[in-house]
Structure formats: C-alpha cells, structure tokens
Amino acid sequence: MTKLWQGKSNKKIEKFTVGDDYLLDKKLLKYDCKASIAHAKMLKKIGILTDEELVKLEKELNNIIELGKKGKFDIKMEDEDCHTAIENYLTKKLKELGKKIHTAKSRNDQVVAAMKLYEKDEIAKVKKLVNSLISSLNKLSKKNIAMPGYTHMQKAMPSSVKLWASGFVESLEDDLKLLDNALDIIDKNPLGTGAGYGVPLKVDKEITKNELEFKENYKTSLYVQNSRGKHEAIILNALVNVIGTLNKLASDIILFSMSEFGYFSLPKEFTTGSSIMPHKKNPDVLELVRAKYSIVLGYGIQVKGLISNLPSGYNRDLQLTKKPLMDGIEITKDCLEVMELVVSGLKVNKENCKKAMTKELYATDKVYELVKKGKSFREAYKEVKKKL
Amino acid sequence: MTKLWQGKSNKKIEKFTVGDDYLLDKKLLKYDCKASIAHAKMLKKIGILTDEELVKLEKELNNIIELGKKGKFDIKMEDEDCHTAIENYLTKKLKELGKKIHTAKSRNDQVVAAMKLYEKDEIAKVKKLVNSLISSLNKLSKKNIAMPGYTHMQKAMPSSVKLWASGFVESLEDDLKLLDNALDIIDKNPLGTGAGYGVPLKVDKEITKNELEFKENYKTSLYVQNSRGKHEAIILNALVNVIGTLNKLASDIILFSMSEFGYFSLPKEFTTGSSIMPHKKNPDVLELVRAKYSIVLGYGIQVKGLISNLPSGYNRDLQLTKKPLMDGIEITKDCLEVMELVVSGLKVNKENCKKAMTKELYATDKVYELVKKGKSFREAYKEVKKKL
Amino acid sequence: MTKLWQGKSNKKIEKFTVGDDYLLDKKLLKYDCKASIAHAKMLKKIGILTDEELVKLEKELNNIIELGKKGKFDIKMEDEDCHTAIENYLTKKLKELGKKIHTAKSRNDQVVAAMKLYEKDEIAKVKKLVNSLISSLNKLSKKNIAMPGYTHMQKAMPSSVKLWASGFVESLEDDLKLLDNALDIIDKNPLGTGAGYGVPLKVDKEITKNELEFKENYKTSLYVQNSRGKHEAIILNALVNVIGTLNKLASDIILFSMSEFGYFSLPKEFTTGSSIMPHKKNPDVLELVRAKYSIVLGYGIQVKGLISNLPSGYNRDLQLTKKPLMDGIEITKDCLEVMELVVSGLKVNKENCKKAMTKELYATDKVYELVKKGKSFREAYKEVKKKL
C-alpha cells in the first residue's frame, strides 16, 4: 500500500526520494509508536478521540512495537518511511479510526518526535559505555608502572601507566559533559507544532510532553524544524569527541606495542594475521578505531554542511541528517565496546618499560636539583644542558 | 569456512574488524576474479602454474563471476571479504591447486587491483551520465527565452534560459576534465607488489598490466599502498565537483519554481505532497540532490582525514576508504540520473519570464548608450544612477 | 634578543616554526602576564621567591600589561612568542631574578594558561553579543505582522514576523547553552603541570587556581596537553552553532528582501552598489555573514583534523590550533555585531506581507474545519485536495 496522501509519481524519482529511509526507520519504529500513543492520549483529552478509540489505537500501536521487536513489521519501499507504514497499518486494521491518527500532526513534527526519543535512548547507551571504559581505564591505572613520557614524540620526562591511563579518564569525563549538554539541548517536545506553523486545533502540549518524559516543550513551532540538523550535529560533535579520545588511546597503544617499544602487547586473539607474512600479529582493531574518528568527523560535516545557506522551515535536505547520525551512533558504540575489551586485555610489559627509562628523561630533575641549591632556573638549565 | 591464514580470534573483535566489507565486496567480486585470472596467466608464464592448472583456475574463476551475477555467490561475514571467499571456494573445488592462487600476491595488492578495476568502470559510467545530462541541457538551452539575470540574488541584467543552461554545460565540461584526470592518475597496475615490498619471486608485471588493460605499472611497490586513500580522495573530489554542479542547478530550479518567480515548473509527477497540507507540490527531488553535495563532500573528508598523520605502508585504516568511495559513486550516479529527468521534463513558463523583465535590468544598457555618445563610463554611470 | 634556551638554528626553518605566533600573541600578552603573576605568588608561598622579589616581578609584569595596552610592547619574530618575549624582558630588567620566573613551569603549561584566560574572556564577550542580538530579535518579534510560512521553499501555512523572529531567539538560546558548556569544560587551571609530566618541585596548584579564578584544577598533568585542540574545537563548535543561526537568519533576509517577495528591506546604508549596474543595492553584508559559517566550520575542521592520529603528550602540531580559534572568535563577534545592526534596522513591509497571504496558505485550515465537523483527518484532507 502506498502513501495515502500522494498522487502518482515517477518511479525513478520516487525511489530516489525515499532513499534509505524505509531501512533506517526500523530503528525509529517503536519510538514513532510511543509518540503516536502519547499523541492519541492528547487527542482524547481534547475530545477528538473517544475512550474506546484510544484503547483500540493504543492496542494496535503496541502490537506494532511487538511485531517490530520480532522483525515482523515490514516497512516497504513504497511506504517511504515508518510513519506512513504505521498509518497504513492502522487504517487497514481500524478503518476510519486509523485515518484519525494524523489529526493535529504533520509528518514534520512526528519525525522529530521519533528521532528525539531515539536520540535520548542512544545518548544514554553511549554514556553507559563511556562509563564502562572509564572503569577499565581506572583498573589499568592501578598498575603504577613507570614508563617514559613523550613530547614531540621524543622521550621527555618520567611518566607512568597510571598517569597515561588517567589522562584518558579525564578526557572521557569531558566527553560525558558534552553528551549531557547535547541531551539537555535536544530534550524538547516537538509534538503539536505541525509542519512548523502549528495546527489549527487547540492542542495540549503538556500532555504529550509528560507522557514522553520530555524536559520541556519547544517554545516556537518554527524552531522545531529550524533545529533539525543543528541538533543532530550537536550530538555528532559529542560523539566525535568521544571517538577522538579513543583515537588517541588507539594511536598510543599501536605505537607502544611496536617491537621497538614493547611497552604494551595485545592478547593474540585481538590481533590479525597477514595473508602473505606468517609472522604478523597486526593491531587491526586499533587501526580501525583510529580511522573511525575521521568517519564520524565526516558525518558531522555532512550534517553541518547540508543545513548551510538554507532558509527557515522544513526543507527535504534535512531528511539526510538521519543516516550520518545513526551511523555515527552505531560506530561510536562499537568502538567503545571494543576499546573496553582492548583496555581490559592490555598487557603491560614491566621489564620493557623499565629498560626504557633512560637517563635523558631525568635531565629536568637535574636542573631542579640545582634550583633547590639556589641557582636561578634558567642558569641551572644552561648548566645541565652544557654537560649533556 | 574461515580465513585460511588466521588463528583463533575474539568474536566481537572479529565482527568489528570485518565491518561491512563482506557486503561491500559484492561490488568487487567480478573484478577480483578478473585480476586473479590475469595473475594466474602470469604465474603460468613464469612457471608456477601448468597450462592445465591455469585452465582449471580460469574456469572456476569465471564460474564465480557467473554465480555472482546471479546473486548466488555468498560472501559470509566469516570470510571477511571477497578475496578470502574466493580463495576458500577455489581451495574447496580444486584442493592443492586452490592453495596456489595466492602465490606472488598479498591481499594488499589484490584489494588495490580489484578496487582500481571497479573504479575505472565506475568513472566511465559517471562520464556517460554527465554527457547525457549535457545533452539535455543543450536541448533546454535551445529555448532562447529571455529571463532576468541575478547577482547578489537581486535582479541585475537581462539573461536567458540559453545562457543559464549553457553555464551548467560548461561546468560539467570542467567536471569531465576532473574525471579524466582522476582516471589518468589511478590507472596503474598494482599486481606483483605484494604487501608493498614486492614478492621474493620474479614476477612479470607487464603481463598482468596488459591483461587488465592498465595504462602503466606502478613504479614503486610501496606507493601502491601509500596511494590508497589518496587515489580514492582524488576520485571523490571529481565527484564532489559533478554534484556541486548539480547542487547549483537544483538550487536555481527550486528558487525559480517558487510561486513568487514562476519561471520554471516541475511536472507534477516529479513533486511530492505533504501529509498535512493538501495543496503542496514540493520539489523534494531537487532538495535531496542539493543536500547530497554535502554528503559526498563529507565522504571526501572522511577519506582525506583518515589518511592524515599515518606512516608509510599499509595500515588497516585504509580499509575504511571503500565505503565512502562506493557510496559517493552511487549517489553521484543517482543524482545525475534524476537531474537528467528533471531537466528533460522542466517547463519554462515564457509568460512569467517575460513579465519579470522589469526596467531596472536595463540600467546598464542606459549607461552604455551614453558611453556610445562619448561620455566616460564612470560619468555615464553617475548620470544614470542619479535619475533612478 | 633570542630564545634563551635555544641553540643555533637554520633561519628559514626558524621563520617557518615561528609562523604567525609572534603576531597572534599580542592577544595573549596580558593573559600570560596575569598567569605569571599568579605563578610568582605561588613561587613565593613555596619559598622559591622572597616577598621583595615577588613585588619586583609583579611590578614589571604589570608594566608589560600597560605597555601592551598602548601597543608599545614588541614581540619580535626572533622572540618566537609572547612567553619568551616576556622572559627576555624580565631578565633584561631584573637580571638573575628574571631567570627565576620559569621555575616550576614549562612553556607548555604556560601557553595553555594564557589561552584559557583568553578563551574565558572571549566566550563572555560572545555571550554578551548573543544576548544583545536576542534583545533586538525580541523587539522585532513584537511586530505581529502576518507573513507566509514556507516549507520546501513553497508557501505552506500562515506564519508571522513574530514567529519567524522568535525561532531565532530560541536557536540563540541553544547556542548559549553550548557556550556555557564549552566554558564549563575548559575552565581548568593548567599551571604546575609542566610539559605534561609535572615538575620536580612541590607546587601548590590551589594558589594559582584561586588567583586566576579557574573553576578547578586539571586532575592529570598529561591531559593538560592531550586536551589541547580538543578544547579549542569544543569552543569552535559552539561558535559554529552561533554563526549557523546567523547563516539561516541572513539566508532568510536575503530571500525575503528580493523584489519578488519584498517582505523585508534593508536600510540603504547597509547595502552595497555595483561597479557596473547603477541601480543595485546589494545585501553584501548578509552574503558575507552567510559565507562566514563555512569559514568557521572549516576552522573547526582544521583543529579537529590536526589532532587526529597523534600520540599523547605535547606535539608541535597543537600550536596551529591558535589561529583558527582566534580567527573563529573574531569572525563570530563581528558577525554578531553586524547582524544586531541589521535586525535593528530591518524594515518589514506590511503591505507586501499582506498581499502575499494567498489562499493556498489556508488549505490546512479548511481540512480542520471539516475535522471539527466530524470527518476523519485523512478523509477531510482528501476532500480538500480534490477541490483545489
């Protein structure tokens, strides 16, 4: 069954405009149902639906959620997206009643509602994984093993596994602040704002807001649409920071696992062989985590790019913010999970670390011994330098 | 069956490292088979394979191509990619002989060979679509209808549909130069370079080069790997330019189709309705083309980003250049196809164009009438300005 | 006078490594002096400096601030940056005492301290300008004039100047949250962390933290360096959002000021003429604001790009985060200032807005009249659509 509100169209163009939405929307199905239930409750309160009608709609929408869980709710290309698939399903099941569900909403506010519920859940998942990685890093940092500290990729001063690992914990704590801030900004109820210019009915946004546990309502209906892309980019920026922390962590472990260093080693089952060189144990997992920083960064730029130079109000361009966001979220979660494994399994080779603590690392200490004896810092520095 | 050259591994990490490759590689299957056939011919010439062995391998590799066409050749997640799937298949079918096919190659040069054959075919397809759009634009430009020319999004001087459409033709001609240049740069045979450091066998690269119709051989084995990502980014840059031309074309048509202008209109079957507003005929197709510029731009940045700060030689990061390139190619082809439809179907509303030719468009003409009568340009300009 | 701690160097390479720092650092001079005063106070408390020495250093550092205000403190190319210029100045004035000021610090923590003080001041300035633009928009939104609301750049439903302007206020409120979050994240005292591995002296970070009014101390010395670039990118992301709001505001005003719409007009003194067309009044100011979104976005990518794939600890690459940040800040402030002028001076042409309220804008209202009479939404929609 096709879109109820659409006339005939060119097949090629229809395929092009639908794009991946019918596939991506599997992730949104349950959220759209939940938002529709909340919306139906509101419609009942303002007298559009009867008690009985609400019960029926709620039942069918919960059915769809269950079907979705089992992978049995189809969103066909002809449906275009989950929103139409759901309206079609309800209309088939409930006849005239199904045709009432779109009262006082537009696909525009509906898409935003489903996206926001999805985003809130996903941010929570990312935060949980970040916290889990923090725990593993904290465990690792208990190994108070000395190792060289580098600046300019040159041995600089004495460091330790503890200091090294704690630096990443502090970075992830900053990332959590970004995630919380993103959540705080996007956590607004869009229902009742129609296509951006309200609906000619007296809707009660407090009801849907409370039902869906949004922090607040949008103040202006137009901004619901103007914030699309902007809000997704804010989330992606938080994710880029998370994965940026992982990029540095992976870069360090790759470097320090080279045979020339040997400070760390990866469990064999975390490494990959070569098709030509039988001796290789490659850190593919870390190289991929490293590269995925640029992937998520690129997704952020896609979103920030496509909203540029666009006038107010919904423009179809915004539909293309969905995929970069969803991919960005999946990648970030995957990377957090594997890095948690890597950190938990990382072997620190105490002997190699110790051997690497060569004397140039202590040059600054020597300066300070002279400072303690009364030399000015710069004079002490010069004296030590001369003797090197 | 799993990778022949790999020990045990962690499931989660394996899934992570395989990523989408086993799916993306459907596009590479036939190219890898072709490259393997060329490689086998070379192995025969240097005495590694017998005539009979070559015949058997060639037959099975052609079988795989046929199976692939019918969608009957499976690349499983456990295979990791098409290259291993093929080696596994050959080994199953041909026993010891299958185990010989990897002689004198590495997955590293093999992946590059398949990618380059794929890229060459796809660049040719994109060029064909560009030329087809040029034809449609040339047809449109035969409508020598006057319309306003704009600068700063303000009426400036008289223009015409002919001038407007011809501008896009010239832009696409530049894009063709970029595509040709990309082709010229990437068209090098990588076979025989192993993992970047050659193979300890006397291989004859001229044979594979000629078989696969590469323009030339790579000069240095290391650069085969160092050019990964770089070459993909060069192709993506050509694509970004193509789609940038479409972005401007779409932006213009969207603007000039607004009811406030009415110069153009889209056939009804190219427009999309609204779920809430029964009167809407929205140019979704053009909005999506417009937005896809940023998508492809972002893909280019992903590739250019992930190769930064990496040392020489293959790094697994490079595997992630495959998806942005393939998606970028698909998007560009789709956009070219739909824009060809749009340009062919575009209605120019002669009356509206004529009405829009208001007098301010002729202010510069008035200046030049005075110039022709002997006034200096700047004095003539001032005189006309004063009278406005 | 050159760097006290440097041997001979190649002229061309020195010029290259210094880059623009000696120019950019004019902005940092006073902040570095303030941080040095706080640092000196700490050195006194831990017994490195006497009361008298502190007084002398404080006096000279305040002198430098005063000289800087008058543009009389030179930072020469040979000095490399403000930090060395200051140390050189103090050593010249105070001899041995000047050579003590670098005790317990490194240029690495010093640069971060000056940057953070600068950043905190600038974020406060940006916030003030945002609030000022909010006021102007609020004033504008008092004009409750009806105007068409657009979706897909097509007339959609009735809107108003009030709704339009309020949307930007809500967007700027989100931007303020991003600015506050950036401030919250970066507001940490880096002094006492040396080059990232501490200093071999018992320093008291509470003193410098309180003197400089930082919210808290960094927890790990290594993260002071690892957070470079990351923190600058977080600020730039907040700025990109601010300027993204301005991009949409400018895009709307440019569109709605076209003669085909005529809803708005810019005061003549805000427009620019053409060298060839005497009639032109171009909205250059708005076009530049629009374009500057991409400029600031690009600066953010520069910073996010250059920190990728780098190992822990200070790398000189990080020095290049200074210019994109400083430019991004200046651009954002400039754009906010001119947009405040534009919004304050914007003329709304009531008559043109009224004329533009054509009947298709009310199609949805008609649907809802039928809904109120008991039709299901989708049936009502179909009925109205048929009659169009």
Added chain:
Amino acid sequence: MTKLWQGKSNKKIEKFTVGDDYLLDKKLLKYDCKASIAHAKMLKKIGILTDEELVKLEKELNNIIELGKKGKFDIKMEDEDCHTAIENYLTKKLKELGKKIHTAKSRNDQVVAAMKLYEKDEIAKVKKLVNSLISSLNKLSKKNIAMPGYTHMQKAMPSSVKLWASGFVESLEDDLKLLDNALDIIDKNPLGTGAGYGVPLKVDKEITKNELEFKENYKTSLYVQNSRGKHEAIILNALVNVIGTLNKLASDIILFSMSEFGYFSLPKEFTTGSSIMPHKKNPDVLELVRAKYSIVLGYGIQVKGLISNLPSGYNRDLQLTKKPLMDGIEITKDCLEVMELVVSGLKVNKENCKKAMTKELYATDKVYELVKKGKSFREAYKEVKKKL
C-alpha cells in the same frame, strides 16, 4: 578617496564588508594592472580609446606595478580593494581618461581576471618547488641502504631507503598531474563577461585572451561567476594532495627519528629545544608540516562549503574564497621549501638500519623458498607459521 560608485554607508558595516581584501589584494595589484592594460588595448581596437589614451593608461598602469614592487602603492581600507584603488589612482592622474577604464568591464570579471593570472603564476611556482623536492628525494634514494618495511606499523618485510624515498617521488608525480589539471581547467579568459551577463558593447575577447596568454575564452559569461569557488577549490585540492605527500613524509621521518628507531636523524640546527628540558632536540619543523595538511584541508572545505546551496550568478560569499586560497598557496610553498631542506639534510644512520633488520622480516622469504621447492603457497605459509 572612496569608491566612486558607492553612496553613503554605515562605517561598521563597511569595515565588515571590506574585510581583509585591501590587504590580500597586494598580491593581486600587478595582475590587475596587467589585465587592465590588456583590456585597454582591446578598448583601443574597438574604438573606445585613442592611441594616445592607450599610451597614457599603459604608462600609469605600469607605474602602479613599479610602485607596488617597492611597496609604495597604498590600498586603503576605504578603497575596499585593489581594483578601486587603481581606478581612483588613474582618475586622479588622468582625470576623464581614468573614468574610461571601467568601460566594458565589471569588478566581477576584473577580479576573476586578476585572480586567474595570480593563480597561474603560483601554480607554476608550486610545480617548481615540487620538482626541486623530487630531485632531493632522488638523491636520497641513491643511498641503497636496507631498512625494515612496515605494515600496520609492525615490521613486515625488508625495504630500503631507496624504495622508501622513491615512493614519495611517485606520489609527487601524481601531485604534478593534479596541478597541471587544475591549471588546464582554470586557464580561461574572463574579460569581457561583465557581471556575468556580458556588456552591451561589442568587445573582442580574442585580444585580451592573447595579450594575457590565456589558453581559451570562457564559453558562457555566466559560468565565469559560477566557476568562482569551484576553480579555487580545484586548486586547493591539488595543494592538499601535495601537502598530503609531505604529511606522510614528515610522519615517517618523525617516527624513524625517535630514539627507539634511530634510522634517521635531523641536523641539530633543524631541531628545536625545550624551555624546561635541556636535552630535547624536537622535530618541530616536521610536526608543523604534518599539521599543515589539516590546515590546507580545512581551507578547501571552507571554499567547497561556502559555494553550496547558492543560486547562479555572483554572490558576495565568493569574495571569501580569496583568503583560503592565498593562505593555502603560501603554506604549501613554505612546506615544500622546508621539506626540501630537511630531505637534503637528512642523515641516514646505516648502523641502526642494519641492526633493525631482524629475522621476522624474512618470514615471507622462507615461505617462498618452500614454494620454489614445489609446495603450494598456502601450505608453505602454514609450515613457516607453525615454526615461528
């Protein structure tokens, strides 16, 4: 003196719209004069100027070029850019004759003409520097010293300084192709196309094309403006590739100069000391080259971003393409120059390279010894692997 064609304007807004143009245009001054001379010759041929007038204009324009060389031609902020400064100067010197120079041109085609002449010169300079670096790399590659070859940043197979250096030569050869392609695309004469819609006079573009040695004329006047930004981005893309080659070269040298490797060392005068650690010899110059890849990449994105979603014809946004292009060119030239110094001065530590040729590098050789004895490749591989 201010713009002759401009009315009163708001000071703040004027300062904002002028931006850096009056500074950047120092680089364009001579090119604009040359283009103006060519234009004047054409005006003479079509009868707008007399022989005598041409002589006078040519003399004054050559004067300006000479003044510019000596740094004595001022472009003031009030002039806005070099084009107005020149027109002002000519009008002051030659009275009515000066007011004729703008006949049959617009600032729009004039800016493009000057930019293209500048770009052609600069591309030639970049190419020369690339060729010079190729020579140094070729010299270095004569040192046929064995060193380890890496994949996944793990020792892989035997390599050599020759192979390593030659890889960069081949990369730079690709970059030269990109530079040539960029040149081929941009090398078009824009004069005579006015603001994008021609001029109401019969101009002879062949004359200016030949005078200025452009390869060809633009086919459509509108595309002169539509190609702005696009052409600059094509040049920047070639530059990003050049600097990408340098990024990898710098990354390798930094890595292989670490004390843990010691394959290479930099001459002491190419390194930088630390303010706190007396022993440090840091490769700052290489770290900065590495980071500048992201800077130039970001500039490319600025240009590609700001042209997105813009309708046809000149929009002031395009003015902002000048700075990223000019900065990108300067950075690339600087980096090429210093890398030429680095490569020429690079010391290869033969002993350290030799020591690093450890046995795992020869595992693949062992496989091939078995292959030569008749084992299938995969069986030989397994046998060697088992024995490791």
